[in-house]
Amino acid sequence: MTDKYRSDFKILDQNLVYLDSAATSLKPKYVLDRMEEISGSYISTLSRGFGQNAENTEYLVNTTREKLASFLGCLGGSNSIIFTPNATSAINLVAYGYVDRVLGTDGSILVTNEEHHSNILPWMRLVAKSFDRSLKIADITKGNYLESVLSLIDDRVKLISLSLVGNVYGRINLEDIKIIIKEAHRRDILVFVDAAQAPLSVKIDIKDLDLDFLVISSHKMFAIGNTGVLYVSDRIINDMLPAIIGGGTVSDLKIDVTSLENSTLKVDINTMDKIVTCFDNYHRFEIGTQPVLDIISIGYAIDYIESIGVDKFHTINQENLAYLIQRLKQLDFVNLIEYPNSKEDRSLSSIISFNIKGIHCHDVGFLLGEKNICLRSGMQCASLLLNSLKVPGCLRASLGIYNTQDDIDSLVEELTNIHILFSKK
Amino acid sequence: MDQNLYRKIILEHNESAFHFERPDTFDVELNAQNQSCGDSFDIYLSIKKDPGTEGSYIEDIHFTGSGCALSKAVTSILLKKIYRKSLIEAKTVIKDYISAMSSDDNTLPIDDELLVFIPFRDKTSRKECCLFSASTILKYLES
Numbered sequence: 001m002t003d004k005y006r007s008d009f010k011i012l013d014q015n016l017v018y019l020d021s022a023a024t025s026l027k028p029k030y031v032l033d034r035m036e037e038i039s040g041s042y043i044s045t046l047s048r049g050f051g052q053n054a055e056n057t058e059y060l061v062n063t064t065r066e067k068l069a070s071f072l073g074c075l076g077g078s079n080s081i082i083f084t085p086n087a088t089s090a091i092n093l094v095a096y097g098y099v100d101r102v103l104g105t106d107g108s109i110l111v112t113n114e115e116h117h118s119n120i121l122p123w124m125r126l127v128a129k130s131f132d133r134s135l136k137i138a139d140i141t142k143g144n145y146l147e148s149v150l151s152l153i154d155d156r157v158k159l160i161s162l163s164l165v166g167n168v169y170g171r172i173n174l175e176d177i178k179i180i181i182k183e184a185h186r187r188d189i190l191v192f193v194d195a196a197q198a199p200l201s202v203k204i205d206i207k208d209l210d211l212d213f214l215v216i217s218s219h220k221m222f223a224i225g226n227t228g229v230l231y232v233s234d235r236i237i238n239d240m241l242p243a244i245i246g247g248g249t250v251s252d253l254k255i256d257v258t259s260l261e262n263s264t265l266k267v268d269i270n271t272m273d274k275i276v277t278c279f280d281n282y283h284r285f286e287i288g289t290q291p292v293l294d295i296i297s298i299g300y301a302i303d304y305i306e307s308i309g310v311d312k313f314h315t316i317n318q319e320n321l322a323y324l325i326q327r328l329k330q331l332d333f334v335n336l337i338e339y340p341n342s343k344e345d346r347s348l349s350s351i352i353s354f355n356i357k358g359i360h361c362h363d364v365g366f367l368l369g370e371k372n373i374c375l376r377s378g379m380q381c382a383s384l385l386l387n388s389l390k391v392p393g394c395l396r397a398s399l400g401i402y403n404t405q406d407d408i409d410s411l412v413e414e415l416t417n418i419h420i421l422f423s424k425k
Numbered sequence: 426m427d428q429n430l431y432r433k434i435i436l437e438h439n440e441s442a443f444h445f446e447r448p449d450t451f452d453v454e455l456n457a458q459n460q461s462c463g464d465s466f467d468i469y470l471s472i473k474k475d476p477g478t479e480g481s482y483i484e485d486i487h488f489t490g491s492g493c494a495l496s497k498a499v500t501s502i503l504l505k506k507i508y509r510k511s512l513i514e515a516k517t518v519i520k521d522y523i524s525a526m527s528s529d530d531n532t533l534p535i536d537d538e539l540l541v542f543i544p545f546r547d548k549t550s551r552k553e554c555c556l557f558s559a560s561t562i563l564k565y566l567e568s
Binding site for chain 2: 359360361362366392393422424
């Protein structure tokens with residue numbers, strides 16, 4: 001176990017035990033320092049200015065897009081990388097810009113019950129638009145992820161949307177998803193991968209996976225802001241419509257106001273396509289003023305990650321997680337919420353969920369918070385899974401490269417204190 | 426905040442809540458839910474006319490459900506406070522408590538036992554735990 005990287009995170013100079021990295025990562029000094037330099041020296045909006053400031057900003061954003069393409073092993077290069085307000089927006093963009101048309105009147109979307117709300121609700125809304133559309137939900141709680149998904153694939157399924165790493169179990173589903181993608185593509189079914197929890201646990205290789213869509217969440221991987229990063233295959237991107245439209249996405253608006261009758265523009269969806277010419281590739285989806293600082297920070301975050309290596313992150317997190325699970329298993333008042341059959345060590349990421357018997361998770365989370373021990377309590381945005389497990393909420397500890405054995409010992413000690421406190425009559 | 430707060434009052438009510446069972450008969454059933462976390466209590470009231478006055482009073486009150494220690498303790502104490510009270514008196518108790526939890530005013534006349542929840546009014550993550558049952562009861566009393 002190492003504390004080599006702890007000093008990279010200035011916030012840890014305070015007496016903080018941070019076990020909530022699956023919610024958001026701490027920000028390394030490297031990224032924060034670069035951002036302070038940039039925001040204090042030059043910055044501009046995109047595609048709207050001339051001069052050195054504008055040039056520098058364009059350069060940094062383009063470089064970030066290229067770094068992301070390389071980091072994700074992106075087929076089609078940086079043209080397939082779209083910045084969105086957050087990861088949830090990206091899922092909605094795909095839902096309304098493409099999947100809605102593909103579904104037709106009676107198509108189905110297939111998910112599992114471990115998906116978080118943002119990978120269920122947009123699809124649910126989509127199938128609700130037509131009576132014969134449906135959402136198929138695979139129950140993975142018996143420990144049969146692959147079989148439960150494959151068994152629900154039929155001719156009506158048009159899209160399968162899966163998390164690469166689950167919010168509650170924290171299992172890396174990569175090997176199963178590879179098989180599912182092969183079967184899906186054999187049957188002309190699209191695959192969306194929600195990789196929000198994955199970039200520090202899995203070396204993502206879109207080319208190898210042959211994905212149609214993938215989303216990551218920059219704030220969970222050391223960037224500032226909340227920018228979502230959406231990959232759309234170059235087979236699809238220029239057929240995908242901008243579900244939300246506005247400035248910066250079209251090359252021209254061919255309207256001559258002086259020729260309008262009664263100054264009134266009559267337009268339907270077909271004529272609008274003739275009047276409005278959307279840019280190609282990512283341009284058509286990045287509406288309005290972009291959060292350039294947030295975007296640029298992703299590039300620096302990738303520099304930081306690559307200076308250490310995803311494999312190293314994974315190794316450190318696995319080592320820490322194994323120690324945490326071992327310590328929690330020593331506490332007879334703790335119920336772990338684990339994926340059944342989770343023997344394969346490499347399938348664990350950096351997340352473990354649990355409860356203290358007989359004590360509401362919010363009471364535990366709150367009391368831990370009072371001791372500056374931060375983790376998550378509640379439904380983890382994963383009601384489907386917790387409802388399937390008949391668990392009304394849980395605690396989730398999620399690790400980062402900055403965590404040490406001392407952090408885990410502090411958590412275990414405080415959990416024991418809370419258990420004693422609630423046991424006193 | 427000192428964990429003693431939990432120990433002294435909140436834990437007592439969490440462990441042995443006031444009238445924490447579903448009664449055989451009741452006149453009114455209310456459902457109080459914390460939208461932010463899903464905690465939920467059903468509150469059962471028996472309302473009777475007071476022969477001595479024009480008004481009605483809470484002859485009996487119970488609750489069931491699940492929630493954190495804080496929300497269960499608040500509900501337990503509030504129910505105990507308004508048990509056998511006239512509807513007008515009950516409304517005053519609940520209103521004063523909600524006002525005290527929603528302002529910086531420390532002079533509002535709330536009972537000692539309820540004072541234990543005052544520190545939570547500054548805790549964004551816990552304030553709703555202290556308020557959702559009270560708001561549901563007040564809505565009924567004002568209807």
